[in-house]
Amino acid sequence: MPVRSExxxxxxxxxxxxxxxxxxxxxxxxxxxxxxxxxEFEEAVAEFSGTAHAVAVNSGTAALHAAAFAxxxxxxxxxxxxxxxFAASSNCxxxxxxxxVFVDVEPDTLNIDPQKIEAxxxxxxxxxxxxxxxxxxxxxxxxxxxADRHGLAVIQDAAHSFGTAYKGxxxxxQNELTTFSFHPVKPITTGEGGMIVTDNTEYAEAMRKLRxxxxxxxxxxxxxxxxxxxxxTDLGFNYRISDIQCALGLSQLRKLPEWIxxxxxxxRHYDEAFGELPIEPLVTRPENxxxxxxxxxxxxxxxxxxxxxxxxxxxxxxxYIPVHLHPYYQQHLGTGPGLCPVAEAAYEKIISLPVFPxxxxxxxxxxxxxxxxxxSTTQP
Numbered sequence: 401m402p403v404r405s406e407x408x409x410x411x412x413x414x415x416x417x418x419x420x421x422x423x424x425x426x427x428x429x430x431x432x433x434x435x436x437x438x439x440e441f442e443e444a445v446a447e448f449s450g451t452a453h454a455v456a457v458n459s460g461t462a463a464l465h466a467a468a469f470a471x472x473x474x475x476x477x478x479x480x481x482x483x484x485x486f487a488a489s490s491n492c493x494x495x496x497x498x499x500x501v502f503v504d505v506e507p508d509t510l511n512i513d514p515q516k517i518e519a520x521x522x523x524x525x526x527x528x529x530x531x532x533x534x535x536x537x538x539x540x541x542x543x544x545x546x547a548d549r550h551g552l553a554v555i556q557d558a559a560h561s562f563g564t565a566y567k568g569x570x571x572x573x574q575n576e577l578t579t580f581s582f583h584p585v586k587p588i589t590t591g592e593g594g595m596i597v598t599d600n601t602e603y604a605e606a607m608r609k610l611r612x613x614x615x616x617x618x619x620x621x622x623x624x625x626x627x628x629x630x631x632x633t634d635l636g637f638n639y640r641i642s643d644i645q646c647a648l649g650l651s652q653l654r655k656l657p658e659w660i661x662x663x664x665x666x667x668r669h670y671d672e673a674f675g676e677l678p679i680e681p682l683v684t685r686p687e688n689x690x691x692x693x694x695x696x697x698x699x700x701x702x703x704x705x706x707x708x709x710x711x712x713x714x715x716x717x718x719x720y721i722p723v724h725l726h727p728y729y730q731q732h733l734g735t736g737p738g739l740c741p742v743a744e745a746a747y748e749k750i751i752s753l754p755v756f757p758x759x760x761x762x763x764x765x766x767x768x769x770x771x772x773x774x775x776s777t778t779q780p
Contacts, residue, residue: 403770404713410694411585414659414758415648422651426643433642434618441646442595444653445580449572451597453604456646457611460559460581462639463594464492466610467555467577468527470596470603473498477526482512483722483743485531489557490723493529499733501525502724504740508683509533510696510750513742514542521546527553532561532571534719535587535663535691536684540566540574555579559594560693562587563656567687572597582645585756587659587691588652590645611639659757663692666755666764670695673768677775680749694719698749705774706751712770717752 426437438456446454457463473479475497481490483502490500503520506513510533517528528547530538540556547554558571559581565571572578577600580586582593598604612618614636617625667690674681680698684690696719699705709716722743724735737744754767 402712403766403773407710407713407715408754408759408763408766409715409756410717410752410754411756412758413584413589414655414756415589419648419651422647423644426647429643431643433644434612434640435643437643437646437650438641441649441653444650445595446597448570448653448656449578449597450570451572451578452599453601454595454597455604455607455611456641456649457594457596457607457639458641458645459592459639460579460583460586460594461488461492462611462637463579463581463596464488464529464555464557465495465637466607466639467579467596467603468492468496468498469610470577470598470600470606471527471553471555473526476524478522478524479527479529480512480517480520480525481529481723482531482533483724483740484510484533484720484746485557485723486559486720487723487726489529489531490729498526499524500723502722502735502740504742505533505746507742507746509536509538509685510682510743510746511536511538512543514539514546517543517546518550521550521552525550525552527555529555529557530575531557532559534682534696535560535564535693536682537561537564537566537571537574537688539685544574553577559583559586561691563660564689564691576600577603582649582652585693587693588649588656590641590649590652593641593645593649606634609634610636612636613638660689660691662757662759663755664690666759667692667695669764670697670753670755670768674771677772679771679775692755694752695755696750696752698746699751699775700749702749702751708774708777709751709770712773714767714770715754718747718750719752720747722747 442454477498554575556578582590614634
């Protein structure tokens with residue numbers, strides 16, 4: 401008999417009556433988009449992250465695109481990026497005509513390996529994208545030192561790590577630009593949505609224009625000034641986020657610290673339960689707090705284990721296929737196997753186990769029971 405009769409997903413949102421009421425209040429207001437809740441959400445995230453500015457957009461992908469745009473990435477520019485991430489982390493470079501240069505990851509954390517960054521820097525390199533894989537911040541001190549030596553900017557892709565800290569400082573304080581995602585499986589959700597935080601006023605202004613067609617003032621700003629006049633000064637996009645989404649984000653943000661604690665508690669249960677099994681969780685560095693957006697382990701016989709756990713009702717997933725192995729990248733950028741051997745070897749074994757704040761203790765025990773059951777059948 402399977403451990404569970406219904407599938408336990410690897411991640412899911414948690415919406416309560418406060419969230420629903422926050423959305424309903426906006427639906428009954430005069431502003432559904434480009435209204436006061438957008439600015440209120442931005443200010444709340446900036447304060448939470450300890451930054452001067454926050455710019456809300458309609459997805460984590462848009463956040464990455466806007467951040468790269470603010471840096472002036474363009475044709476001929478190279479940007480260093482890890483392969484162990486969602487494709488958006490490097491796609492944002494392609495959108496602007498730049499070239500992603502893949503640098504391999506650390507074997508124990510699967511974060512980008514600072515020791516391999518410097519060898520990839522050329523006179524065309526303009527920036528580094530540092531992805532906080534699974535919810536653990538990268539070695540940002542080492543990355544920052546390399547960037548400063550070579551005059552490079554750093555975009556911190558913190559889609560997984562929002563709400564945590566690096567050496568006691570909130571994620572968002574480490575680099576010029578930090579991006580967040582508010583997809584339903586992320587630390588908080590706005591349905592779809594994203595945010596960029598920065599201390600640089602020029603970057604913030606550039607990103608605000610990009611998200612609204614490159615126009616110098618949005619509807620609410622014109623309404624406040626009593627004017628109809630606006631100018632398009634850049635070729636932008638419609639990356640605006642609605643007040644409906646931002647009201648939900650504000651309500652969710654208040655709960656984030658407790659939700660992170662619950663994710664960490666679930667991870668501790670897993671760590672303790674799997675300590676004597678022939679599987680390998682990722683290492684957490686002592687200077688970091690970890691958001692545990694995903695809980696990643698290496699399994700022998702990954703394909704068989706993945707299928708078996710799904711049959712047991714455990715909704716495991718795989719994060720990620722290394723970006724340089726996707727057909728588009730192989731066909732258009734000439735990447736392929738052998739480029740990042742550490743990431744490629746990890747991909748052959750990794751599975752993401754369920755971890756989300758609404759999991760019950762019984763859910764946790766189901767995952768542990770299923771893992772023990774499946775792993776025991778792989779032993780000689």
